[in-house]
Amino acid sequence: GEDVEQSLFLSVREGDSSVINCTYTDSSSTYLYWYKQEPGAGLQLLTYIFSNMDMKQDQRLTVLLNKKDKHLSLRIADTQTGDSAIYFCAESRESNDMRFGAGTRLTVKP
Amino acid sequence: ETGVTQTPRHLVMGMTNKKSLKCEQHLGHNAMYWYKQSAKKPLELMFVYSLEERVENNSVPSRFSPECPNSSHLFLHLHTLQPEDSALYLCASSQDLAGGLRNTQYFGPGTRLTVL
Secondary structure, rough: OEEEEEEOOOEEEEOOOOEEEEEEEEOOOEEEEEEEEEEOOEEEEEEEEEEOOOOEEEEEEEEEOOOOOEEEEEEOOOHHHHHOOEEEEEEOOOOOOOOOOEEEEEEEEE | OOEEEEEEOEEEOEEEOEEEEEEEEEOOOOOOEEEEEEOOOOEEEHHHHOEEEEEEEOOOOEEEEEEEEEEEEEEEEEEOOOOOOOOOEEEEEEOOOHHHHOOOOEEEEEEEEEEO
16 A cells, blocks of 8 residues: 555635544654645645654644554644645655655635 | 745646756755656656765656756756656755655745646
């Protein structure tokens, strides 16, 4: 299977919370990342978490890591139309370059 | 602004043309990457360079030829492309490939390539 897996689509209403999920296979992953890609643009690093942490909060973003289940999630509180984008999960290990998921397209409906 | 620039932002070329994509990073990084992003395969790693040496080449057709003259610049030379090569080509850089946060990649805005 793929190293990093994400569901492809998520649709939420403006003002609701969004939760984007990701699973990865390699227990030696050291850092896990979330990137955001807006239409026609490159990938923008949103946040990252070290593998010995289980939570990281940054304003409206909350990253949760369940290392036992190799599950990473990104919660966006009070989702706005400007949050509509593709969100990529990625992981890096000590001796390799990064591995990216296929991306989750988040659509925010007014 | 991520510190990684790509030119041109859009390119239309015929199958017999030769063109080049340029990437420049202003972050002092030592590793650079080319990715292809299309509807069929969202993010495909094509090439990885570390200290101007190619360290990864993921079975990319020879009609794509990368060049890394120094650690700040990366080119992708294109010749006799096919319509299925139409995609967004993204460049990225990282501090190096030593692992952990040093591998964190910063992306340019991409070049939207259309092959007629």
